[in-house]
Amino acid sequence: MLNGIRSAGRIALIACALLVASCSPAADAPAEPKTEFNIGWSIYAGWMPWPFAQQAGIVKKWADKYGVQIKFVQVNDYVESVNQYTAGKLDGVTVANMDALTIPAAGGKDTSAIIVGDYSNGNDGILLKGADNLSAIKGRQVYLVELSVSHYLLARGLESAGMALTDVKTVNTSDADIVGAFAAPEVTAAVAWNPQLSTMRATPGTKQVFSSADIPGEILDLLVVDTATLKANPNLGKALAGIWYETMALMHRQDAEGKAARAAMAKLAGTTPEEFESQLATTFLYADPKAALEAISSPALLTTMTRVRDFSFSKGLFGQGAKSADAVGMSFPGNKTLGDTQNITLRFDPTFMQMAADGKL
Known part of the structure; x- marks a missing residue:
């Protein structure tokens, strides 16, 4: 990895x-x-x-x-x-x-x-299925490694869109399991890092709506x-x-x-x-x-x-x-x-x- x-x-x-x-x-x-x-x-x-x-x-x-x-x-x-x-x-x-x-x-x-x-200048990102705008994340379950830099990236992304962590429900998922979890049709939002991020981004209907490149440094x-x-x-x-x-x-x-x-x-x-x-x-x-x-x-x-x-x-x-x-x-x-x-x-x-x-x- x-x-x-x-x-x-x-x-x-x-x-x-x-x-x-x-x-x-x-x-x-x-x-x-x-x-x-x-x-x-x-x-x-x-x-x-x-x-x-x-x-x-x-x-x-x-x-x-x-x-x-x-x-x-x-x-x-x-x-x-x-x-x-x-x-x-x-x-x-x-x-x-x-x-x-x-x-x-x-x-x-x-x-x-x-x-x-x-x-990280794009190694970490937020992914959504069926949407190309971060605002669509509101109300969704978001799979990620809780309390990691992924969690921090999610907080920063939500802040940029006028939302807070309370607008989503996070689901703690290990880095080893997150690719498999995101493959399930019912999982429509996730935060990950490379190389998992690039693998998940290739899932049909998936868009990256925010990344560490949006918060450089x-x-x-x-x-x-x-x-x-x-x-x-x-x-x-x-x-x-x-x-x-x-x-x-x-x-x-x-x-x-x-x-x-x-x-x-x-x-x-x-x-x-x-x-x-x-x-x-x-x-x-x-x-x-x-x-x-x-x-x-x-x-x-x-x-x-x-x-x-x-x-x-x-x-x-x-x-x-x-x-x-x-x-x-x-x-x-x-x-x-x-x-x-x-x-x-x-x-x-x-x-x-x-x-x-x-x-x-």
């Missing part, structure tokens, strides 16, 4: 968030300097550059430069990768912005997003690292930034080497080069560190994360102890913050992207 894994199994993630105080080190515990690090990843088009870089020797090149050892560890289930990071078994992980907020950060694990890798995919570990070991951040941007430059080449790199990523993802290219077309990769810096420094990110945290709080994803959407603090470049400034546990850290942009890696 290429793009779907990143959002599945929200209930398990919520459970780990609620237990994190007992399954991970204290947020303010100082980390020891070390030289060996494990970074978790799961299969998704925007994250395939990381395992490719390991395979191609790019990871070793940058790790050697900064005197560290970095191992990218594949975790077959996205849920498990975030759980392992939250429990302190991984030093970093690939994760979507909503999940970074509602799982480790909401559970008290101080987390820094040091690479903003991409945003809101479903972000990140590389996050434990903040205490990063503070004690800044060379880890430098190496990771070097790895990412060298790999970005290679995979964006329109020559034989670039094509070979993308084909190798497709193989690592278990798909064909053609399918992988198709999914890259709906994934906006931040290949240029200056573009990534602009994205995380923009007021638009604060607006997005306000929407994400308000949605997450409304669905109980901050845990029973959270009294408001301000319970979890976030920080952004330029000393900007959201939420409780005494409880900042999600940080959009521009340090290493800035070093890449300045040619100082």
